[in-house]
Amino acid sequence: MADKNYTELxxxxxxxxxxxxxIKPDEFTDFQVAFMNFDTRKRVVGKASQNGIITYTYQSDSGSNS
Structure with missing residues (x-):
């Protein structure tokens, strides 16, 4: 029973x-389901931090590498 709508996020x-x-470690399992079904998931980039926290950003179609 997820508190957050990860697809909407x-x-x-x-x-x-x-x-x-x-995304915190206790949210990851629920998040992973939405992530795997997300049509442009290859543009979603995660950066791991301490304590298993992952910060995701979205890489737009701008064509820049920075």
Missing amino acids: LNDLKDNKISELV
Whole structure:
């Protein structure tokens, strides 16, 4: 029973409504289901931090590598 709608959050990330999505270890299993079904998941980039926290950002179609 997930508290968050991860598909909606991923869409918000894609649409630049949010700049990043922070996932804690206890959320990862629920998040992973939405992530694997997300149509542009290859553009979602995660950066691991201490304590198993992952911060996801969305790489737009801008064509820049920075």
